[in-house]
Amino acid sequence: MDELWLLLMALPLFVVVGACFGIRAWVVTRHLRDHITQLQERVQELEQREAPRTTDVATARPPENLTAPPPRPEAEPAPPPTRQESATPTEATQHAAADAAWGVEPAPAAEQPPTISISPPITAEAPRFFDRLAANLRANWMIWLGGICVGLAGVFMVHYSIEQGLLGPEARVILSLIAGVVLHGAAEWLRRSRGQHDVFAALAGGASIILYAALFAAFKLLNDISPGLIFTGMALVSFATQALALRHGPVLAALGMLGGYLVPILVNTGSGQIELALIYIGILTLFSLWLLAYVERRWLWLGVIAGSLGWWLLSLGSHPADGVRSLYLLALTYLFLAVPGYDWLLQRRDEPASHWLQLLKQVRSTRYWPVLPTLVLIVLAQGITLATETVSRSSYPTLLLLPALLLLAASRRPILNPLPVLLLLATALAVVMPMLSYLGDQLLFTAPDAATQAALVSRFVMLTILYTAGSAWLLQRRVEYPGFWVGLGCFTPLLMLALGYYLFTAFTADWAWGGAALILGLIYLTLSKMALERPTSDLVRVLLISSAHLGLSLAAVIWLVDATLTLAFAVQLITLSLLQRHYQLRLLPWVIRLLLAVVICRLTFNPWLLTYDSGTHWSLWTYGGSTLCAFAGAWILRHDHKLTAWLQGAAAHLLVLTLAAEVRYWLYDGDIFRHEYSFLEASLNTLIWGSAGCVYLWRARLSQYLQRFYQVIATLHLLAAAGNHLLLVVLWYNPLWHSTEISPTPLWNLLLISYGLPSLLMLILWRLLPGRIGRYSAMAAGLNWLLFISLEIRHLWQGKLSLSYPTPDGELYTYSAVWLLMASGALLGGNWLQKASLYRGGLALLLVVVAKLFLIDMSDLTGLWRVASFMGLGLALLALAWLHQRLTPKSSVPPDASGVDAD
Template sequence: LVLVAGGEFIRRTGFKVPVQGAAGAYIPAILTAAGAFILFGTVYAAHGIYGFIGPALAFTLLGVIGVATIAAALVHGQALAGIGLVGAMVTPVLVASQAPNPWALFGYLAIVLAATGAIARMRDWKLLMAAAFFGAGVWTILYMTDAPGANLSAILFIDAVTLAVLALVWLARRDDEPGPARAFDWPSIVPGLFVAFSALGLSVDPAFAAAGYALPGAVVIAAMVGVALYRPLALPLLYAAGLVTVLIYLGIIPPTSIASDFSSGALGVDGLPVATSNALTLRIGIVLGLVFIGAGFWAARRFAAGTQIRAASWAAWGVIVPLVVLLALWFTFGNLDRDLVYAAATALLVVIFAAGGEWIARAEEPPLKGGVAVSFALGGAAIAGLLLMHMAFDSGWTTILLGAAAIVPALTTRWRAYPVLGWISVGAVIAVLGRVAFDPTIVGAGFLSTTPVFNWLLPGYGVPALAYGFAAWQLARTTNGRPRLAMEAAAALFALLTLAMLVRHAMHGGVIDTGAMTLAEQSIYTLIAIGAGAILVAIDMRSPSSVLRYGSMAAGVASVAFIVVRHFVVLNPLLSDESTGRIPVFNLLFLAYLLPAVAAGGLALYARDKRPKWYAQMLAVVAAVLAFAYATLSVRRLFKGEFIGLWSGLGQLETYTYSALWLGIGVALLTAGVWLKSQVLRVASAALIAIAVLKVFIFDMSELEGVLRALSFIGLGAVLIGIGLFYQRLLTRAAKEG
């Protein structure tokens, strides 16, 4: 007491302490803190060591000293308040009792919390306020670990006091403070976490749940939402309430649930539904969902023209919580195959979210801007629509309707320019991609008809392709931007998937997920890729788009990759000895080499002035190599028949024929290169003729005999002389024209 009195005397009189090096120290606060420590120690020693006083008196004295020390901080600074708060919070630990009374504990904590809140509010000491909330929260959680012996009323009392101190003391009139507007008050995070944690324990802890404490837990959550609504700076309470509600309702989904056991201090996944997945849980979920919808959309509209993060936060939790609750209730109580009752409830959510988004947009500044809050509301409507289709329809119709649903937000852009609308269409694409990745057969392998073309694959892939194409067309005329590009890419992708899946279905007898790929099937895919590249180039010329530009080149590059890897190596009948068919001309070689050669050459010509030079040259080279492969393999088939595997050997006449053929192709390429003014074809001609020359001198000389060897060299000489005369004439003409 002498130290405290001395500190107060020095503070009031301004007495200077003549101590070397202590001129800058705040002596009154130091003396008061020392006095507080001595008082704490004296009372504790009188009770805990010597037994001079009983627990009740010791508890009271320690509490009074702690609160008085906090009050003294008004004149001595925040550090002294911290000392007093620590002393006040450890008092229940220092004073043991044979008959602990929760009301005495929480009544005491309520007094400390209220006093600290008032003092912290006067001085705007955020750290002190957060520490006080932390101490009260820790005591609450420690007390709840005594479940089932914990007193529900005491828990609800301290939660109510915590929320009241936050709303009525700490945050009182803070919205009117001068200075830049704040989105939230960071000390509010602490009570939000602890109060939400207590609500989680009341709802999912087995002991509390068995006692029917889920309803009080829901009341605590609703109270948190109410405080956040009443005090906008208490925004962290909204996040805490929303998160704990999501955890509770994710926890009722079998077979895995999120549960806690406060008695053992555990929080995790226990693999079994919690005890509260009953009719009461269903009713509580409905009420909490309505609370979040009502509060969320009302607050989002309230802040739509002001603090965007508040509006977005309220709108987000206004859709997240109802959607999670609905999903959990459907998984737990509904029919996962088809449930029209839950589908009707989900349809109502779609309407509410869409109408809520429009309601919020009308309050924006400027109106109908389509900000983040509106995006959350309309995004929630889209997700609810996704759930609706899964609840109301079977697998095939769900995929088809999801694909067609991309049209709705695209059409809406005719009347509203909300940025989120285009992305909702993109979301529909992602949803359908997820479904076809999970089940490429659309309706399940057991229900897919074996009828070629006219089966579930046609509408399952074709309808989304058409819908995405229309959505891209519509977005190009309204909002434009990246969603339009994504929809164009999706339309092209699903168009290719439609053709590819129908081809595989037809070539494998109605089974698309088994069977090794053949060269014939791969050839069709290659032709589809080349055709897609040409179509995308044509569309890009009419309606320029970076997606179409790069998509067309990607299709061309993919087709070249197919040809190089699959046609020339993996599935080459020369290496695999696959049957080439019995028909002389229209056989596997025609489909796998000649048709792709014509297609690639045609695309090279068409894209020559429309795409980069390297792209057209790449296609031209591949076309030439394909034509060369077709001619060479056709000669092989002429001599060997249906099976042309390398291990069947080479005859002398066959060897000579290759030389003559390659020289002829070289001359043809040279002629085409001059006529088309294509340097690539002329270079390819030179390379092929060089290969033929090497073959004649290295291979034919050793393998051929007699007349065939002579004819080989005579033919080579004639061709080389002809090429020389051709170039001489060409150069002479160029000189005359020059």
């Protein structure tokens, strides 16, 4: 019975062989047709050149405007060797075969004399990658499809035999291996006898896919054979496929790579042993990268990256042994670092550069530039792996080997410096992420148990030793970019200490954690003092100073209450300013700016301020103390105008916050953050946002680099203040029609805060805002001041502001008298200051006063009261006219009837 099944399984092999002969006949026909076409074109070209050549011989005159090239000096140095010249004979042969198969023209020989071209060279833009790919698919889609079909036929044959239980395991694997070898032999024979062609490459690619499928299926079918032997066979198939790709061309490379990465998916044995698949993928990646060392193709890089990391992604859906994913990523990291440049001991070094960004530009111009983004993806994958498997359960090799490898590689190739830092941050996130969870829309943090905390302690210690000791050892060997290694070695212990303080509830002694942070800060402070006294780079000094201050800040976090923490940060502005004034370090001002941003953001946007105890007067020392520290820093650095502007702007912003906090403190009996939004709240917000807008406008005038930024921030604050004041204070909560409680005290009441102080802010904006916007602000200030005075008059007469109460005659006369005084002041001030807008505003108010007197105030007066009223109004107007003439400069010629200039 087995013989019958053997005969049935051999039928597809005969079909494949027949297909090969059919393809061969088609290729021969096409090859002959191409030769005929080329010969016809050559004959036509020779006929066209015959006539001009005959004319040239008859005239025996050389073409004009042609000069012979200057003779080459004998002492001229020889040109640099080409790739074939510099390689060994074996490598040169391989490179030449690869160039011929992949369509690369060989370099011209050194002895070939230069040719003279009469016509100018024709340059054409090289087609883009996707355009070339689309053109290749349109031209050779039958070839690609045929090779894939041949490979899938073998894959499905193996898969079907596994499902149906046909034949014995040995017979299935042997038949598949025979089919793959026969197809490879046919493809090679056709290439040798008929020349290189994509059809033969596709046939060889299908054969490699069949061999991959057979060997991978052997893991399930042939339990008696050692896995090492099967992996050796896979390695030989991979090596042979990539080596033959140098001769057959890119079609075999693409099909071999595609089949190699997809075969484990298509031939699913159901064993669930993802470890074997990852080992196999690692072998395939090794030989794919080896091929990239000979032939540079972008799509090959993309295939290797997608295939290798794609299998890591697939492994997340399975449950391999602990540490398998991390070891796989470690192997990938080494392969991408070592194989493309044959740098097996990772001895290759980057070319020296003045700064790190120049190194990045140099890497972009090399053929191995995809290695750097691939390593970034591997580091992120390792972070996800650690978060999935949890750091506490990871073994020391899986946790420490990859950062050790990256530290070693970065010490010799500084372009890789960000990778150890990125891995350290990814590891820290991997520690925290499993402890976060969502309950509805709230983010909850669950502290680890005692066993997990004990495991994390040892791992934190090992990571700290690795990064700190590694950085110190490299600094001892005088590695490039010492500032980077100083920062890495100093900040790693602080990061691990901060993580431990917030995660380890089993160790709750604050004095111990704070003492450790204080000791670190003092150690870094001592090192920074030594660095300041010795010749070293500014970056190293600034990093040591920053580390010392960060350690002291961490001690303040642990020992002090939350409200005092910001003050601890702000005090460092004084110490950093003193250091900057004494040593004039180039990078320390950026640390001061960063610390300023931390203090301002903490006091402006910190949500935990709402939870602070209202029983203590924390706002005074937190807001006020931070303001004094910023002003002190500005005074210390008063000779550094650029940095002083930053400190002054921050101090002004903090002063506004301090005043607002203190006003709320005294109004609400210590409850600064009241949850209701009342008339008083709206009035205070108008003052706070308007003052902040004025501060940022003033800061924009002092800034040389961030003017646009400060203008945008000021605009946002001013729009918020204007909308809040107009919609809420003036319209919605207006005490004339809203039940708003106002103190019975005349003048010194809530109206002063709600309407009087905003008028002063508008006058300040009149001087800060440009042109027409400033004039609009002055007009708004005048209207708001008129509203404030009117409300104060009604409050003075009535004690309340509601419109439901009748208005007595005395109140009406008071309005008229005060408005007349305001109009007179505006007219005289506009005339004296030569401000047409102020003059017109006073004139408009005067007309309103006159109309009110005639229509309202004097409508009910008779007899002598009417005479006295008109007499008083007339005398007032005459006195105003006399003062107008006396105050008008005689030498000036008024441009309009008002006698004032338009502003």
